[in-house]
Amino acid sequence: MKVHLIANMYPSKQHPNYGVFVENTEKILAQSGATFDRTVVTKQSSSIGKLTAYASHFFKVIGKSLFKKYDVTYVHYATHNSIPVLIAKKLNKNMVIYTNVHGSDVVPEFKKREKYQPYVKRLLEVSDTVITPSAYYKQLVQQKYGLRNRIEIFPSGGINKETFYEKDTRIACEELEIDPDHRYIGFVGRIDRGKGWDVFLEAAxxxxxxxxxxxxxxxxxxxxxxxxxxxxxxxxxxLRDDLVHFPLLSQQKLNSVYNSMSVFCFPTMREGESLGLVGLEAMACGTPVIGSRMAGLLDYMEHGRNGFLFEPGSAETLAASIKTYMDLPEEAKQSLRETAKQTAAAYEVDAIKPRLSKIFSI
Incomplete structure (x- = not known):
C-alpha cells in the first residue's frame, strides 16, 4: 500500500517532539508494509518561514495528488490541510482520503480558526475514513458534524515502551540534576490558554x-x-523557591521527569483534549495522574484506581486531590502505581498496532 502522508506537524532535528505522534503513526504503518510519500510542515522559527512553508505545502499537496498515484491519502489535522486536500479531491475524484482529526480541529481555540470549520466539515464528509484519538472525541465529531461515514478510534501513535518506562526515582532525579530528597508534584504542557497551568499554580x-x-x-x-x-x-x-522549571524537553528527558514525580497533574480545561498522551506517558512510568474530569482523559482514567479525577478549573479540588494522594499509605500508593502501568500498557505501540493495520486493511 502506498500512502500519501499529509501533515502540518512533523518532527525535525531542531524540534524532535513537534508532531512526534504523526511520525509514530507512520512508523506503525510502515512496519505493517505501507510505503510513504510525505508532504509535511516542520516547526518554523519565524513568521516568514511559516508562511513560506505553508505556501509550499499547499501547492505540493495539490500537485502530488494530481500527478502521483496513491492507495490512500492520509491527512493529519483537518483544519490546516482541509483547503488544499479539498481542491485536490475536486480535481481527482478517485482520491481515497483518511483524515485523522485532533484537538482544535473540532474545537477551535482561537476565533481566527473558526473560519476553517466549514472546510473541516466538508473534508470529513468526503473522507472515506475519519480517525479519532478516543471514544470521547469520536462522539464529539459525530455530534458536531453529523457524520455518517466510517469513524475509527486510534490513540495518536500510542506509547513507546522503550521511551516511557519505570526506573529508580533517585536515578531519574540525578539525570535531571534535581534534589532526589524532595517529592515532586509535576506538570508537563504548554503555558497556553486552557492547559490549566494557572490552576496548577493556584492549587500549589x-x-x-x-x-x-x-x-x-x-x-x-x-x-x-x-x-x-x-x-x-x-x-x-x-512559589519561586518551590519551583523547578524546565522548558520543553526531549521524550528521553521526559522519561526522567515522569519518574522523578510522586504524582502528575493534568489540569486541562480544553474540550478539544482529544486524548492526552502526557497522562499515559506518566502512567507508563508508574506515576499516578490527577486529571480533570473531562474530555479524552475519561477514556483511560479511573478515579481511585490509577489516579484521581477533579472538577475542571477548580484549584481547590486539585489541591485536595494532591493532598489526598500524598497522605495515602505507601501500600495504597503502590497499588495506584501498578494500576497506572497496567492502564498505559494497553496503549503501548505493540498493543495498538493491530488496530491501525486493520483500519488501513494492511
Whole structure:
C-alpha cells in the first residue's frame, strides 16, 4: 500500500517532539508494509518561514495528488490541510482520503480558526475514513458534524515502551540534576490558554498555605505564549523557591521527569483534549495522574484506581486531590502505581498496532 502522508506537524532535528505522534503513526504503518510519500510542515522559527512553508505545502499537496498515484491519502489535522486536500479531491475524484482529526480541529481555540470549520466539515464528509484519538472525541465529531461515514478510534501513535518506562526515582532525579530528597508534584504542557497551568499554580499556592508543600517541590515542564503571566503568577504566589522549571524537553528527558514525580497533574480545561498522551506517558512510568474530569482523559482514567479525577478549573479540588494522594499509605500508593502501568500498557505501540493495520486493511 502506498500512502500519501499529509501533515502540518512533523518532527525535525531542531524540534524532535513537534508532531512526534504523526511520525509514530507512520512508523506503525510502515512496519505493517505501507510505503510513504510525505508532504509535511516542520516547526518554523519565524513568521516568514511559516508562511513560506505553508505556501509550499499547499501547492505540493495539490500537485502530488494530481500527478502521483496513491492507495490512500492520509491527512493529519483537518483544519490546516482541509483547503488544499479539498481542491485536490475536486480535481481527482478517485482520491481515497483518511483524515485523522485532533484537538482544535473540532474545537477551535482561537476565533481566527473558526473560519476553517466549514472546510473541516466538508473534508470529513468526503473522507472515506475519519480517525479519532478516543471514544470521547469520536462522539464529539459525530455530534458536531453529523457524520455518517466510517469513524475509527486510534490513540495518536500510542506509547513507546522503550521511551516511557519505570526506573529508580533517585536515578531519574540525578539525570535531571534535581534534589532526589524532595517529592515532586509535576506538570508537563504548554503555558497556553486552557492547559490549566494557572490552576496548577493556584492549587500549589493553596497547598503551601496549608503546609502541604513541606518536603515537596513543583516540577514544571513547559513554555508558551503565556510565559510572562506564568512568571508573574509564580512570583505573586510566592512559589519561586518551590519551583523547578524546565522548558520543553526531549521524550528521553521526559522519561526522567515522569519518574522523578510522586504524582502528575493534568489540569486541562480544553474540550478539544482529544486524548492526552502526557497522562499515559506518566502512567507508563508508574506515576499516578490527577486529571480533570473531562474530555479524552475519561477514556483511560479511573478515579481511585490509577489516579484521581477533579472538577475542571477548580484549584481547590486539585489541591485536595494532591493532598489526598500524598497522605495515602505507601501500600495504597503502590497499588495506584501498578494500576497506572497496567492502564498505559494497553496503549503501548505493540498493543495498538493491530488496530491501525486493520483500519488501513494492511
Amino acid at each position: 499556592k493553596l497547598l503551601k498555605e496549608q503546609g502541604g508543600l513541606e518536603g515537596c517541590k513543583l516540577l514544571f515542564i513547559g513554555d508558551g505564549l503565556q510565559k510572562d503571566s506564568f512568571d508573574e503568577m509564580v512570583d505573586s504566589y510566592g
